[in-house]
Amino acid sequence: MTAVTNPATEPASQDWLLEPVLAPTVTGDVLAPYYEAAARGELAMPFCSRCDLALELEQRVCDGCGGTESQWRTVEVAGTVHAATLMHRREPGLVRAKEPYPVVDVELRSGHRIVMTTVHPSASAPPVGASVRIGFRRLGDVVLPAVESVEVSQ
Ligand SMILES: [Zn+2]
Known part of the structure; x- marks a missing residue:
């Protein structure tokens, strides 16, 4: 077996966590701008x-003003861990990971919150409050945001 090292910006050809059958439908989806940005290596919210x-x-009505129009913009790929857990799940045929994996609720610098796993397998969940890079x-065929690195402040 040959190990292939991917540059940080280039997602691996096969996901470590899930089988491709679980890839979301992107075309025509309300989240299409999110997936299109991810395919360019950007995070849009x-x-x-x-x-x-x-x-x-997927919010349709603004909590602040009741507006129903939204605008997608590229945001900084940085935030902090709001909550994190280690998921124990065995589901052959859907989940490739054999070990528990992290599920992280990230508060982005933009103010958004999104739930994601990590780019690389990890046996532990990052601590709450840690800075993360997405x-x-x-x-x-779908590119998804995930926690790339965690920085724990001393
Ligand atoms: Zn508003």
């Missing part, structure tokens, strides 16, 4: 068109 408040990925993992 929705903001309220009227008051600029950070919206949840990278990308490839699942089938």
Whole structure:
């Protein structure tokens, strides 16, 4: 077997966690701008068109002003761990990982919150409050944001 090292910006050709059958449908999806940005190596998140408040990925009505229009913008690929857990899941045919894996709720610098796993397998969940950098993992034909690195402040 040959080990292939991928540069940090280039997602591995096969995901370490899930089988490609679990890749989300991207075309025509309400989250299409999110996936299109990820494919370019960028993180795009929705903001309220009227008051600029950070919206949840699938949020339709703004909590701040009641506006229903959103605008997708590229945001910084950095944030902090809001919550994290270690998922114990065995599901042959869907989940490739044999060991527990981290699921991390990240609060982005933009104010958004998104739940993701890590770019690389990890046997532990990052500590709450740790700074994280977002990278990308490839699942089938879809590129997904994931925690690339964790920095724990002393
Ligand atoms: Zn608003």
